[in-house]
Amino acid sequence: MFKIFLLFSSVILFVNAPTPGPTLTAGRMLQEATPVSAAPDVTNPVKSTPATRERAKKLYEVDCLMCHGANGDGKTDLARDMQLTLPDWTDPAVLASVPDQTLFNAIRNGKDKMPAETEGRASNNDVRDLIHYIRGMSRGHAAKPSN
Numbered sequence: 001m002f003k004i005f006l007l008f009s010s011v012i013l014f015v016n017a018p019t020p021g022p023t024l025t026a027g028r029m030l031q032e033a034t035p036v037s038a039a040p041d042v043t044n045p046v047k048s049t050p051a052t053r054e055r056a057k058k059l060y061e062v063d064c065l066m067c068h069g070a071n072g073d074g075k076t077d078l079a080r081d082m083q084l085t086l087p088d089w090t091d092p093a094v095l096a097s098v099p100d101q102t103l104f105n106a107i108r109n110g111k112d113k114m115p116a117e118t119e120g121r122a123s124n125n126d127v128r129d130l131i132h133y134i135r136g137m138s139r140g141h142a143a144k145p146s147n
Helices: 002-016 050-063 077-081 092-096 100-109 124-135
Strands: 023-025 028-030
Touching (some): 050 124
């Protein structure tokens, strides 16, 4: 029953998620984000603070937790039901060789069955804060990216 609830909740979340594309804000049209997949791999320019980690935790709990798990190990019923093999972010070696920009691209653009985190749901800085939060899951020690 719990699996059905999680699956139903995720479907509702994705159906009600804003669609990518231009939106009207304060009387101005926002342009679609330039595809970030062509951007060079760079280290996260946003500094992690207690306030940004708290905001990132809330974003993670809403958009990531149901598949990646509360601790980031990727071993959830929903991931198993969707036949996903997700990386274990609690292992420092898993993210050690992944640059921040690669994580940014995967989150912003989506990857495989993972939906994109559109700008309507999270700003670029929110995504960068989320990267700090994810790196912090590796047994309490942030994995440093190799660039």
